Amino acid sequence: MSDSSSSNPIGPTAFDNANTDKEILDEYRMTCSIIFGKTSHSQMRFLQASIELQQSLLNSCDSLLAKQTNWLEDNLLENNSTAASIFGSTLKAFVRGYTATIDALMTMLSIVYDLTTFHIESYKKITDRLNKSFLLP
Numbered sequence: 453m454s455d456s457s458s459s460n461p462i463g464p465t466a467f468d469n470a471n472t473d474k475e476i477l478d479e480y481r482m483t484c485s486i487i488f489g490k491t492s493h494s495q496m497r498f499l500q501a502s503i504e505l506q507q508s509l510l511n512s513c514d515s516l517l518a519k520q521t522n523w524l525e526d527n528l529l530e531n532n533s534t535a536a537s538i539f540g541s542t543l544k545a546f547v548r549g550y551t552a553t554i555d556a557l558m559t560m561l562s563i564v565y566d567l568t569t570f571h572i573e574s575y576k577k578i579t580d581r582l583n584k585s586f587l588l589p
Contacts (some may be wrong), residue, residue, distance in 0.1 A: 498568075505561075 523542065 502565075
């Protein structure tokens with residue numbers, strides 16, 4: 453017969469080395485801090501990435517659009533030449549396409565947020581159900 457640690461596919465654990473029931477229960481209590489620690493780290497990374505993405509989008513949008521708008525106002529509105537008129541009609545098509553692209557990208561980003569939120573809410577419901585089924589009053 454082989455010992456229990458060699459048949460364990462994940463390798464030896466503190467349970468394998470625990471000598472007393474108290475040590476086993478102490479190890480079992482630690483699982484909560486493991487769950488909390490890993491989940492908290494992932495949550496913080498997710499929140500940080502979300503905040504950075506939003507800040508980047510807002511900052512670049514404000515800065516870029518302000519500069520482009522100023523340039524267009526200076527060069528198109530003051531110049532009533534035929535070239536400005538042709539450029540202005542081309543600009544309308546560009547702005548419509550650009551706006552549609554931004555709208556599509558933001559819709560996709562919203563879908564990702566919605567899916568992530570749905571999964572988080574589902575995990576919460578599962579956890580609540582497990583807690584109710586295992587910890588009956």
